[in-house]
Amino acid sequence: MEDFEHDGQQSDAADDDVADLLPAYALGVLSPAERARVEAHLARDPTSRQELVGFATVVAHLPLLAEERDPPARLRQRLITAATADLAAPAGRGGVRRWLRRPRPSVLAASILLLVSLGLAGWNVALQGQLADQQRLAGQLRTQIAALQAQPRVTIYTIGGTPAAPNARGEVVYLGEQHTAFLTVQNLPAPPAGRAYQVWYIQDGRPIDAGLLAAPGDQVATRLQADLGQYQALAVSLEPSGGSPQPTGPIVLQAPLQPGNA
Amino acid sequence: MGPVRTHAAAGDRPGTVGVAPARSQVGEGAIRMEDESTSDEVLLERLQQRDVRALEHLYDRHGRLAYGLAYRMLDDAASAEDVVQEAFLNIWRQAPSYDQRRGTVRTWLLSIVHHRAIDWLRSRANRRGDVHLDLVERSLAVPDTWHAVSANVERDAIRRAMAALPPEQQRTVELAYFAGYSQPEIATAMGVPLSTVKGRMRMAMQKLRVLLEGTGTWATR
Numbered sequence: 418m419e420d421f422e423h424d425g426q427q428s429d430a431a432d433d434d435v436a437d438l439l440p441a442y443a444l445g446v447l448s449p450a451e452r453a454r455v456e457a458h459l460a461r462d463p464t465s466r467q468e469l470v471g472f473a474t475v476v477a478h479l480p481l482l483a484e485e486r487d488p489p490a491r492l493r494q495r496l497i498t499a500a501t502a503d504l505a506a507p508a509g510r511g512g513v514r515r516w517l518r519r520p521r522p523s524v525l526a527a528s529i530l531l532l533v534s535l536g537l538a539g540w541n542v543a544l545q546g547q548l549a550d551q552q553r554l555a556g557q558l559r560t561q562i563a564a565l566q567a568q569p570r571v572t573i574y575t576i577g578g579t580p581a582a583p584n585a586r587g588e589v590v591y592l593g594e595q596h597t598a599f600l601t602v603q604n605l606p607a608p609p610a611g612r613a614y615q616v617w618y619i620q621d622g623r624p625i626d627a628g629l630l631a632a633p634g635d636q637v638a639t640r641l642q643a644d645l646g647q648y649q650a651l652a653v654s655l656e657p658s659g660g661s662p663q664p665t666g667p668i669v670l671q672a673p674l675q676p677g678n679a
Numbered sequence: 680m681g682p683v684r685t686h687a688a689a690g691d692r693p694g695t696v697g698v699a700p701a702r703s704q705v706g707e708g709a710i711r712m713e714d715e716s717t718s719d720e721v722l723l724e725r726l727q728q729r730d731v732r733a734l735e736h737l738y739d740r741h742g743r744l745a746y747g748l749a750y751r752m753l754d755d756a757a758s759a760e761d762v763v764q765e766a767f768l769n770i771w772r773q774a775p776s777y778d779q780r781r782g783t784v785r786t787w788l789l790s791i792v793h794h795r796a797i798d799w800l801r802s803r804a805n806r807r808g809d810v811h812l813d814l815v816e817r818s819l820a821v822p823d824t825w826h827a828v829s830a831n832v833e834r835d836a837i838r839r840a841m842a843a844l845p846p847e848q849q850r851t852v853e854l855a856y857f858a859g860y861s862q863p864e865i866a867t868a869m870g871v872p873l874s875t876v877k878g879r880m881r882m883a884m885q886k887l888r889v890l891l892e893g894t895g896t897w898a899t900r
Contacts (some may be wrong), residue, residue, distance in 0.1 A: 438877075440884040441862050444880075445797060446855045446856075446861050446862070447861070448861065471885075474888070475888050476856070477790075480789040481744075481833055482837055486746050488746040493738055493739075497735055500731050500768060500771045504729060
């Protein structure tokens, strides 16, 4: 190596060899090792730098050889939704992004994700009453879920009914960096008079009060403020209205908060 | 967002959140009218101020070409869609640190599309990382080719220039740029020695430069 550096003829030959790589460098098709060699060469050779400007300008024209095409209409909205979600995400994340697990979209979960993407910054999540036209929105919302792949650490857990409410099901949309989750439930019968559904986190087999479930008939989601990572499961039980310090009634919904359920 | 009514959560108790219909944040008609008179430079400044509408404008202006490039390289609509979305998001995320003296937004965008598409073609396992500015630097340190003349003139110029090359040189450039082939891969694909590929590539790029210089699309500043 030392001989190489002090041998003028070999260095010239090496420079000529590297200079041959300049067009491929401009075209972006060199290996990382070749790229590094070219860049080292460019650092000491102004003539090559000038030549590279010419090649790079040619390359800047090459995209125009492609025919313009109309992208799918959904792409525009996907992009805007993802960018808006980015605004809400904390700045200064590392280069490796964490991606949304592929969701199993329900209308409610999709609606929440959209709301989160649009309004996360101030947590002024809009309340616009009941969802007036779910079917009309469903398709649009589902396509927008994909755009939320830019939202870091969003995890969706499914929650299933127990024999006490076999048709009930739901989803937990968890925003890890905000320690906030939204619980949506479908097909859960309205609680009897004087009773209410109560949500519990399960930690080491011990139930922890997570508050009352929003009345199922209201088409609303229940917002939970917690680091779900410290709990093993989530459950919903039927309790006296106003809640109970400990679960007393039947459990109607439960779900493990494990990676396999996400 | 539209009109809001909130149910404040008391203490640690959970709040309830009604599910609102989606609505556009801005009127699209207004966007497109404004778009006509807004330069890319102004849009970039607004991107740097985290204005999502500027990203919409940029997409409306360059989305078709970006998608066309990605589709040409990937020949797959779904992959092209992903690549274009990633490229625009890349611009969005890196805009605050972008110095306009490095090159135009359009060149930057198309460079990212190109890199993304090549990554896709090579099926790199970690292709989802943002394309760092350094990787597209060589494409950016160029004179502003986009402002002096219209895209149509530039398109005609590059097409005429390519058509003027011998077929084997055209193919060499196309395999490199649109298929992401390395020089050894081109040599294999075309059944010629590597030295021949290098020679053809250099000759082609030099001729293209000369031909483009003669068309007036080679703007300098």
